[in-house]
Amino acid sequence: MHADYPWAAAPLIVSAPMAKVAMPKLAAAVSKAGGLGFIAAGYHSDHLEDLLEEAEDLLQEGTAESPIKVEEGTPKFLPVGVGFITWSASLEKALPSFSRYCPAAVWLFAPPLGFRDLIPWVTSIREATACRTKIWVQVGSVSDAVEVVEAIEPDVVVVQGLDAGGHSLARGASIISLVPEIKDKLRELRPFPQKQIDVFAAGGISDSRGVAAAVALGAHGCVLGTRFLASPESLVAHGYQKALLDASDGGTSTVRTKIYDKVRDIHGWPEGYDGRGLINRTFVDHLSGLSEVKNRELYREELNRGDEGYGVNGRLTTYAGTGVGLIREVIPAGDIVKSLREGARALLYGQNHVSKL
């Protein structure tokens, strides 16, 4: 795995390609700290080349002291990843960028009907980058994982548990049982170590204890979303960040629902998906029976309130995972990566264990 991400350190800390908010600044900061940052091409991929160019510029800065670098060539290797919401994004629009840039990884999420929908994506990206861009696919169940492996032989399976913020399967397990069961299944499907498919864990991880737990479960690394939203490099509003810091007891203060898509007029998520966000007035009113039309109207009015529109008494969508209660300050993305990695290493390999009762 080291050959695929030569600048990175273990356990590999990854920032998720969160639509609209995980942009080149966040991705570059994460990769520069020895993690792997994903840029969200998101629902569309119209400006992908601009985003990759921006990432290139950011990654060139200060590389003298850092082992990270953009490798010249055609295409140029970029030590960041790009994520696509595949039921919505256009492969046709995305593909030209891959003749100029070779990101370290692409992350393919939520194909419209099944994982075979990803075959054109995978075939053309592998061809354009001579297989150097690694294929990451997000799954939420063991059967998903089996289907993905059979359809496209990915390099990495991102196992997303039910604690995750934002979009994921509405039903499922947390990574506690999902990661080991998928690991065992992949070993059964691909018994040869050289053909091993790496597993990354996502959902509910906010600090080094979660990272250490994921590694103990068998993951090669961790993906975090909510934790990176509370960094200056993410593109969320200050009101959004304040709502994250204010929240505690994530299993109680967040909820999985479709209403946050509906009020924002986002339609088309495949069957079985919803999103986890902080409970706010949009959700409470929805529960009390307020019509979607009226709820959407109130949401749109709330947009005028800016930062004030966030929080439990606000209406602006604040996607967040159950780990939100562990996030107590906004800190630079690079510091997050380093503290998660070093903290997890101390827990896993340090001498400070209580090894007796």
Place this chain on the structure above:
Amino acid sequence: MHADYPWAAAPLIVSAPMAKVAMPKLAAAVSKAGGLGFIAAGYHSDHLEDLLEEAEDLLQEGTAESPIKVEEGTPKFLPVGVGFITWSASLEKALPSFSRYCPAAVWLFAPPLGFRDLIPWVTSIREATACRTKIWVQVGSVSDAVEVVEAIEPDVVVVQGLDAGGHSLARGASIISLVPEIKDKLRELRPFPQKQIDVFAAGGISDSRGVAAAVALGAHGCVLGTRFLASPESLVAHGYQKALLDASDGGTSTVRTKIYDKVRDIHGWPEGYDGRGLINRTFVDHLSGLSEVKNRELYREELNRGDEGYGVNGRLTTYAGTGVGLIREVIPAGDIVKSLREGARALLYGQNHVSKL
């Protein structure tokens, strides 16, 4: 903690007090292997003294080679625990047993209105056993944990995540975020190490990877339910065990619902609780709109089918957590304890880590 459970080894592996199926045979086998086995007094506590007497007999067997023993005295110290479903069980009926036996722990679950309902339980059990019986209380959220500490100052908080089988809070997080957030909160409430409240993790753990993960999250040990159902010492039917072994992809094959209580005429669980079990025809028909009356009738008829009444095409309730897919054979409870403990120790303290990428 060693002083409280002198026969036990770390990380402490605990079998849950599963109503009707976790009886003295299972509890004694778990404790004899260096874990802590709980006997379910369950919904009632009418026969508690008989259960404890049975446990005493079982624990006397073969103690020559084992560090475990029943300590003579008034009351006699028993190296097992007892669990009560407190909205239903009677303290009055349970209490006389504590003048004869001092179990190592009691586990108090689901008070009818709030954790202050546990004050009479805790006061009288501590008095009867001179505080030697440790008080374990199960919680499913950070606010639960705070309320418990303020109400009764427990010795142990069992943090149950949403992956758990059987009854628990219907909404919440998994242990991935819940254990660390509760640990931090308890440290804030009780900053002095000598007043520390121990945390145990429950929900979705079926093998040594889950145990190691829970320890990395900060738990002192783990509670497992479903895993111990697939042992010869549990009192579930062979059909139930076969259904557990047949199940995979636990996030998909299980569901949280109230219908399994309703068909069995179990009423009275406090607001906010439901139970996770394998999806079977009771649930599928319920989803399709079959009336509860008819569903209950079909459930009762199914009881005549015995072992055949379990499984995806059966109707008999099969509570199970999302970790069910990791359970592939019925093995003795003592072997489960040892393999979980040794496996977790190897993962946590062994030299076989991949410490580079």
